[in-house]
Amino acid sequence: MFKIQTLNNISVNGLERLPRENFEVASEIQNPDAILVRSADMHKLDIPGSVKAIGRAGAGTNNIPVAQMSKRGVPVFNAPGANANAVKELVLASMLMASRNLAQSLDFVRKLDGDDKAMHEAVEAGKKKFVGMELPGRTLGVIGLGAIGVKVANAALELGMTVYGYDPAMTVQNAWQLNSGVRQAVSVDDLISKSQFLSVHVPLIDATRGLINAERIRLMKKQGVILNFARDAIVDQAAVIEALNAGQLYAYACDFPSNALKGHPRVIATPHLGASTGEAEDNCAVMVADQIREFLEQGTIRNSVNFPEAQMPLLPGKTRLCIVNENVPNMVGQISTTLAKHQLNIADLLNKSRGDLAYTIVDLDAQVPDVVEREIAQIKGVLATRTIAAR
Ligand SMILES: NC(=O)C1=CN([C@@H]2O[C@H](COP(=O)(O)OP(=O)(O)OC[C@H]3O[C@@H](n4cnc5c(N)ncnc54)[C@H](O)[C@@H]3O)[C@@H](O)[C@H]2O)C=CC1
Numbered sequence: 001m002f003k004i005q006t007l008n009n010i011s012v013n014g015l016e017r018l019p020r021e022n023f024e025v026a027s028e029i030q031n032p033d034a035i036l037v038r039s040a041d042m043h044k045l046d047i048p049g050s051v052k053a054i055g056r057a058g059a060g061t062n063n064i065p066v067a068q069m070s071k072r073g074v075p076v077f078n079a080p081g082a083n084a085n086a087v088k089e090l091v092l093a094s095m096l097m098a099s100r101n102l103a104q105s106l107d108f109v110r111k112l113d114g115d116d117k118a119m120h121e122a123v124e125a126g127k128k129k130f131v132g133m134e135l136p137g138r139t140l141g142v143i144g145l146g147a148i149g150v151k152v153a154n155a156a157l158e159l160g161m162t163v164y165g166y167d168p169a170m171t172v173q174n175a176w177q178l179n180s181g182v183r184q185a186v187s188v189d190d191l192i193s194k195s196q197f198l199s200v201h202v203p204l205i206d207a208t209r210g211l212i213n214a215e216r217i218r219l220m221k222k223q224g225v226i227l228n229f230a231r232d233a234i235v236d237q238a239a240v241i242e243a244l245n246a247g248q249l250y251a252y253a254c255d256f257p258s259n260a261l262k263g264h265p266r267v268i269a270t271p272h273l274g275a276s277t278g279e280a281e282d283n284c285a286v287m288v289a290d291q292i293r294e295f296l297e298q299g300t301i302r303n304s305v306n307f308p309e310a311q312m313p314l315l316p317g318k319t320r321l322c323i324v325n326e327n328v329p330n331m332v333g334q335i336s337t338t339l340a341k342h343q344l345n346i347a348d349l350l351n352k353s354r355g356d357l358a359y360t361i362v363d364l365d366a367q368v369p370d371v372v373e374r375e376i377a378q379i380k381g382v383l384a385t386r387t388i389a390a391r
């Protein structure tokens, strides 16, 4: 029986992928084998030594101490692309809200009083305050052409916008999805200087913290609109407020409210709603629950942010040994020497690496005595081991 701790509400459709006969799932649970999380901040959490995997039912993993988990030999999984359409729709909605002053005009309407005649007069007199702009012919710059950025760029093109994109590490898979009408910028500055609308879709990492700063906002075309549905710290808030007050920026739409932004007439802030649709919550939970289940039951790895992909069918009657180690020479040699010393025959072996980590799956014809796993665990550079008994 595997124990799964949930740190946030995870969609029931996802949890149902973890059958009760084999998985106990609860928000309060001792010594969990895995943790399922959305945006809960795990950095200050004391993550128990029993944890073998963490599943992020979503895209961003900046709330998880990934580097620390790598050192412990613990894979962190996410759900790439599973909420991308939900975010794209909110970005488009916010772009239209900003360009047509919808937030301000809804506010105006909410405050109207008097009889219908008075209201009608106030509407006709007041509407000139909310004159907006149309999107065709305006330029959108998209930083980060991943699952979300590609969808936003393609949709903006469909709306008649001129679209530039920048992503120095775009995957081939995402490149295949990108409309060929999207133009390529050669740098962030190049992209920003061409853009009136700017949408960021990069992860929050050291390289992207404060990516959109005062200097870069000055490069934007006048009456610019910045859309931030990625993470708050990617955009310098103080610089945005200054630019809004100076009239350089027309609007700031973001998914991350703060006291500094609250009440500003040119800010549209939603309460981190990007992934909050039934569809996205189901997609993310199902994807990550399946990945966690496969890892716990078979040791295979799909969509980890710190481990290599590792797929090898687990055949009946085979005992599986899973080893996480530093990516240094002679690890597989030492592992196989230890197995040979104990007369254990290797039926199949998979060794994959990613950055500083390597992951080895060894299938054996016989059971693996505890002493063998202990000996392998003691090899210098081995970070974690696990035996999956034959079925
Ligand atoms: N508001 C919300 O509820 C949501 C927010 N997000 C945020 O959006 C981010 C992106 O999500 P996805 O598109 O699904 O991730 P993704 O991993 O598919 O795409 C991220 C892209 O950013 C690129 N990138 C990284 N550093 C860059 C840099 N310095 N300059 C330009 N490009 C860079 C990568 O090469 C990658 O193609 C997530 O990390 C998360 O922080 C994601 C989902 C929901």
Ligand SMILES: O=C(O)C(=O)COP(=O)(O)O
Pocket: 038, 039, 057, 058, 059, 060, 061, 083, 272, 274, 275, 276
């Ligand atoms: O997937 C992401 O990166 C998100 O920001 C979504 O967060 P959430 O799962 O809605 O708390």
